[in-house]
Amino acid sequence: DAKKSGKNQYKYFTQSLQDQVNYEMSMEADLRQALQTDAFELYYQPQIELRTQKVVGVEALIRWNHPTKGTISPLEFIPAAEKNGLIVKLGYWILETAIRQQTAWLKANVGSLKMSINLSAHQLNDPQFEKFFLNLMKETEAAPQNIELEMTESVLLEDSNDNLSLIKKLRATGIRIALDDFGTGYSSLSYLKRLPINTLKIDKSFMDDYDTNTGAIFIETMVNIAKTLNIKVVAEGIETLHQVNYLAAIHCQKYQGYYGSRPLNAQAFEIWLQEYNQKHFAMDSQSQTSA
Numbered sequence: 001d002a003k004k005s006g007k008n009q010y011k012y013f014t015q016s017l018q019d020q021v022n023y024e025m026s027m028e029a030d031l032r033q034a035l036q037t038d039a040f041e042l043y044y045q046p047q048i049e050l051r052t053q054k055v056v057g058v059e060a061l062i063r064w065n066h067p068t069k070g071t072i073s074p075l076e077f078i079p080a081a082e083k084n085g086l087i088v089k090l091g092y093w094i095l096e097t098a099i100r101q102q103t104a105w106l107k108a109n110v111g112s113l114k115m116s117i118n119l120s121a122h123q124l125n126d127p128q129f130e131k132f133f134l135n136l137m138k139e140t141e142a143a144p145q146n147i148e149l150e151m152t153e154s155v156l157l158e159d160s161n162d163n164l165s166l167i168k169k170l171r172a173t174g175i176r177i178a179l180d181d182f183g184t185g186y187s188s189l190s191y192l193k194r195l196p197i198n199t200l201k202i203d204k205s206f207m208d209d210y211d212t213n214t215g216a217i218f219i220e221t222m223v224n225i226a227k228t229l230n231i232k233v234v235a236e237g238i239e240t241l242h243q244v245n246y247l248a249a250i251h252c253q254k255y256q257g258y259y260g261s262r263p264l265n266a267q268a269f270e271i272w273l274q275e276y277n278q279k280h281f282a283m284d285s286q287s288q289t290s291a
C-alpha cells in the first residue's frame with residue numbers, strides 16, 4: 001500500500017513539475033510576445049498628502065492587457081519575468097513610460113506629480129542600468145526630485161552586487177528612494193538608519209490593524225522614527241475615511257489606497273484628478289480668480 005501511494009506521489013510530482021515547466025515556457029513566450037505588441041500598460045494610483053489633501057504624486061503599477069486572458073495582475077507575471085530575466089527589458093519600458101508620463105503631465109498642466117516607480121533587484125544588476133537611467137533623466141529633463149524609485153528591503157540589502165553603492169550614486173543625482181512594503185520582510189527599524197532612503201511605505205498589512213492597540217503602536221512607532229530620521233512616510237492600502245482621519249491625527253505625511261482611488265490608466269487618472277481637485281479645491285480657485 002505504501003509502495004503504491006509512493007508511486008502515485010512520484011507520478012504526481014513529475015506531473016506537477018512538468019506542468020510547471022510548461023507554464024513557465026508558455027508564460028515566457030507570452031511575455032516576449034507582449035513586449036513586442038505593446039500589451040503592457042501603466043496604471044497610476046494617487047498619493048495624497050494628509051495635511052493638505054492634495055494629490056502630490058502617483059505610483060506607476062503595471063498591467064498586462066492579454067488578448068485572451070484579459071487584464072493580468074503584476075503579482076502573476078512580475079515574479080515570472082524576474083525568473084526568466086525579461087524583467088530587465090520590461091523594466092526599461094516601465095521606467096521610460098513612467099518618466100515620460102511625469103513630464104507630459106507637467107507640460108500639459110495636469111500637475112507636478114511625483115512619479116514613484118517599482119524596481120526589481122534584477123534591474124539594478126543589469127550593467128546598462130545606470131547609463132540607461134541617467135540618459136533617460138537627461139533626455140526627458142525630468143526634475144530628479146519628482147522621480148522616486150521604490151524597492152523592497154531585499155533589493156536594498158542585497159549587497160552581493162553592490163546595489164547600495166549604485167543606489168547611493170543614483171540618489172546623489174537628486175532622485176528619491178522609497179522602501180516599499182516596510183514591515184513585511186526581515187525589517188528591522190535599525191535598517192532605516194543605515195539605508196539611503198527618503199520615503200518609507202508602510203505595508204497594508206499594518207494599516208489593516210490600525211484600530212487595535214498593538215497595531216496602532218506599530219504604525220505610530222514607524223511614523224515617529226521616520227520623522228526623527230527625516231524620512232517621509234506613505235501609508236499603503238488605505239480603504240476607509242477612518243484610516244485617513246487616523247493617519248492625519250498621527251501626522252503621517254501621505255496615503256495611498258482605494259479610498260483615494262484604485263490605480264487608473266493615464267487617461268482615466270487625468271479625469272479622476274480633475275474631479276478630485278474640483279471637489280476639494282474648487283472654492284480656492286474661485287476665491288483666487290475673484291481676488
Ligand code: C2E
Nearest residue numbers: 061062073074075078094118119120237238239256257258
Ligand atoms: P506594491 O508596489 O506594494 O503596490 C501596491 C499594490 O497594492 C498594488 O497592487 C495596488 O493596486 C494595491 N493597492 C493599492 N491600494 C490598495 C487598497 O486600498 N487595497 C488593496 N487591497 N490593495 C491596494 P498591484 O498593482 O496588483 O501590484 C502588486 C505588486 O506588483 C506591487 O506591489 C509591486 O510589488 C509589483 N509591481 C507592480 N507594478 C510593478 C512594476 O512596474 N515593476 C515592478 N518591478 N513591480 C511591480
Ligand code: MG
Nearest residue numbers: 059118150180
Ligand atoms: Mg510599490
Ligand code: MG
Nearest residue numbers: 180181201236
Ligand atoms: Mg507596497
Ligand code: MG
Nearest residue numbers: 118152180181
Ligand atoms: Mg509589494
